[in-house]
Amino acid sequence: MRAYFVCFFAPLLCTCVRALRKGGKEERRTGSPWRPMLLLPFFLFTLTPFLTAQNSVELIEALDDADTDGERYGILYDLTGELLESTRKEDRDLALTFSKQLITTAKRLGDNQLIGPAAYTLALAYRNVRDERNTDKFMAEAVDYGMKAGAADLIMLAVAERNRLATKNRNYREAAAISQRALDYFTQNGDDRSLSALRAQLEREQAALQRRKREVERETRDLANEVNRLETEKDKLSGSNQQLQGTNRQLAQENQVRNKQLAESADELEARNLELTQTQEEKAAIERRVLETKKEIQSLSREALEQKAIANDAREQLMEAELVKQAAELKAERQTTQLYAALGAGAALLLLALTFFSRFRVKQRSAKKLALANDQLEDARQQSDDLLKNILPVHIAEELKNTGKAKARRFAEATVLFCDFVNFTKTAERLGAEALVQELDVCFKAFDKIMDRYDGVEKIKTIGDAYMAASGLSDRKSLPNDITRAALDMQRFLQEERTKREQLGLPFFTARIGLHTGPVVAGVVGDRKFAYDIWGDTVNVASRIEGKSEPGQVNISESTYHLIKYKFRCTYRGKVEAKNKGLIDMYFVDEELVGVT
Numbered sequence: 400m401r402a403y404f405v406c407f408f409a410p411l412l413c414t415c416v417r418a419l420r421k422g423g424k425e426e427r428r429t430g431s432p433w434r435p436m437l438l439l440p441f442f443l444f445t446l447t448p449f450l451t452a453q454n455s456v457e458l459i460e461a462l463d464d465a466d467t468d469g470e471r472y473g474i475l476y477d478l479t480g481e482l483l484e485s486t487r488k489e490d491r492d493l494a495l496t497f498s499k500q501l502i503t504t505a506k507r508l509g510d511n512q513l514i515g516p517a518a519y520t521l522a523l524a525y526r527n528v529r530d531e532r533n534t535d536k537f538m539a540e541a542v543d544y545g546m547k548a549g550a551a552d553l554i555m556l557a558v559a560e561r562n563r564l565a566t567k568n569r570n571y572r573e574a575a576a577i578s579q580r581a582l583d584y585f586t587q588n589g590d591d592r593s594l595s596a597l598r599a600q601l602e603r604e605q606a607a608l609q610r611r612k613r614e615v616e617r618e619t620r621d622l623a624n625e626v627n628r629l630e631t632e633k634d635k636l637s638g639s640n641q642q643l644q645g646t647n648r649q650l651a652q653e654n655q656v657r658n659k660q661l662a663e664s665a666d667e668l669e670a671r672n673l674e675l676t677q678t679q680e681e682k683a684a685i686e687r688r689v690l691e692t693k694k695e696i697q698s699l700s701r702e703a704l705e706q707k708a709i710a711n712d713a714r715e716q717l718m719e720a721e722l723v724k725q726a727a728e729l730k731a732e733r734q735t736t737q738l739y740a741a742l743g744a745g746a747a748l749l750l751l752a753l754t755f756f757s758r759f760r761v762k763q764r765s766a767k768k769l770a771l772a773n774d775q776l777e778d779a780r781q782q783s784d785d786l787l788k789n790i791l792p793v794h795i796a797e798e799l800k801n802t803g804k805a806k807a808r809r810f811a812e813a814t815v816l817f818c819d820f821v822n823f824t825k826t827a828e829r830l831g832a833e834a835l836v837q838e839l840d841v842c843f844k845a846f847d848k849i850m851d852r853y854d855g856v857e858k859i860k861t862i863g864d865a866y867m868a869a870s871g872l873s874d875r876k877s878l879p880n881d882i883t884r885a886a887l888d889m890q891r892f893l894q895e896e897r898t899k900r901e902q903l904g905l906p907f908f909t910a911r912i913g914l915h916t917g918p919v920v921a922g923v924v925g926d927r928k929f930a931y932d933i934w935g936d937t938v939n940v941a942s943r944i945e946g947k948s949e950p951g952q953v954n955i956s957e958s959t960y961h962l963i964k965y966k967f968r969c970t971y972r973g974k975v976e977a978k979n980k981g982l983i984d985m986y987f988v989d990e991e992l993v994g995v996t
Contacts, residue, residue, distance in 0.1 A: 455481055455490070468504050472513060475501040479520050483527060491527045498524040502537075515544035515553050522560065535564050546584050554581060656751070663740065670736075685718060795923060795931060807922030813871035814879035814916045814959060815938050816886055817945035818846070821909045823864045829906045839864065842893070842908060849888045853881035859933060869933055872921050878962050879916055883988060886912045886953045894951065913945025914988075915956040943977040947985060957984035967991050 458478040465471040475497055482494035498521040505517035522537035538557045545553040558581045565574035798805045820826070827835045846866055850858045855877050859867040870882040893910055900907040917937035923929050940956065948954030960969055968989045974982040 455493070468508050472501065472504045472508060472517075475504060476516070476520070479524065483520070483523055491524070495521075495524040495528060511544045512548040512550065515541050515548055515550055518544060519553060519557055522557070526560070531564055531568075535561055538564075542581070549588070551585070554584070652751075652755075656747075659747070660744070663743075667736065667740065681722075799923070799929070805923040807920055809918065809920050810872055811918050812876070812916060813869055813919045813921075813933070813937065814882050814914055814962075815919065815933065815941035816866075816868040816870075816882055816912065816914050817941050818866040818886075818889060818910050818912045819945055820864045821911060821950045823908075826906050826908065838908065842896070845892050846889055849885050849892070852888075853885050856882050856885055857931075859931065869919070869921075871916075872919075872933070878966075879914065879959055880963055880966050883914065883953070883955070883959075883963050883967060884991065886914060887988065887991065890951055890953060909950040911945055911948035911950060912953045913941055913943075913948050913955070914953065914959045915941035915944050916958040916962060940977070940980060940983075943980050944983070944985065947975050947977055947983075949987075953988040955986050955988055957986070960984075960986045963988075965992075 455478065458474055458481070462471060462474045462478065465474055479494050479497045479501055482490045482497065485491070485494075498517075502514065502517040502521050505513040518537045519541040522534050522541060525531075525533040525537065538561045541557040542554055542561070545551075545557060558577055561577045562574045565571070565577065795805050830838060843861060843866060846868075847858060850856050850868055853870075855873065855875075856868060856870045857872055859869055861867070868882065868885070870879055871877060889910070889912060893908060897907040897909065915937055917935070917940065919933045919935040919937050921931070921933045923931050944954050944956050954972075955963075955969070963969075968991075969986040970989055972985045972987060975985045977983050
């Protein structure tokens, strides 16, 4: 079977590949509506009876015997198609491996009409292993090559899959942008069928985006109302708590006064009970005397009784007068005691009122002093926070405030910027020390303002006449577009300064700027004078890229170029020798492409 494939289908595959290339060139030369991709279904249809009879093992064996890239492409295409339909995990892993070989083979052939289906196949393999990032990446590559080859069906399939992923991740703006790009392409190329389908899909995505926007606005309003309600309840609870504390203090004071009054009343009652007991004892003694007298009267004679009676009457009158006198004295003592008690209570109340008033005035003065101290403390804390945020990135400053330290972190895709002045030593000799420092201060302050205009771009440090900055030092993934704009702004500022100083006949600065993207480690070093810095080979390569730049130019590495090439027009410089790094592909950034979204 392998010999049959080699003898029959290999020449047919080569013929189809040559026809595809020739048809593509003919279409570009004459503008004919003929599409070379029409041969690809014919080629696949011709291979179908043979490949249906082969299993995966036979196809892999046939792949080992393939002599040309055209043969390998045909076998790999059908092998990956068969493996993608399988439900076994081993077959999905094999499909991913052979799909990578398929796109590599297609790129060696250099035919856009073969690279597009290969990229689409690799994206499907990544989708089977649930790798959404690479699925979207190679679907985008399939769209690019499909547009170059004019493959409308391939474009529609890849765009639909990218829209599905974006919608799944609730990224409706990206989904709309993907559809809009395809719509623009079909509008320019006049494909009415695909254009209608894309317009309908774009309308659905825009409607979904509007629904999501309304949902977000509604959720934001609900959250704001809830926050306001909670703040109101918090204020009410705070006021009620303060009122309750004041009531508790007032009740405690009233209880102390009442307890004191009760204690005084108990003492007075005890004294009265003692007096009453003494009076009752005296009355009982008198009654005993009366009884004894009656007994004596009965035993005496009439005369003695009369004499005794006269004496007893006199004695009783004396005793009654004594009792009246004692009652008057007791009443006078009670009135005096009550008067003294009333005077004491009034004095106590006056003293208590004076004490409360004094404490109230002391509390007022203490509250004013405390409020003033709190305001001063808050001002000092705000100044400290502002100074810390000016020295360190915001998230690092917050981490230092909360935990007292900042852990070193690794960032897989950071972009490092180096700027160095050309002929700095000679210019310094012409300017003098004070003028040199003043001019450096003007340039570095302007650079700082440029960095502040772009979120995600952090100034790292200055080293003599060199200026260092970086982007991508956060958890949010971002492209190095802003730091590239900052580099162009720095060169524009230096060019404007040069024009001004040339008119005045003064020396001026020109600078080289270099950018490189790669992994770095960032953190804070030192215990007292904090210094935020980054380390790694990416920093060294960025320094070498800057050293190979030219005055007035922004020089970037290949890794940075692949991330910004859709936003900026760049000029390829070729492979440039860098110290201790070998040959590196370098590019000059010319300008930002206007209108690119």
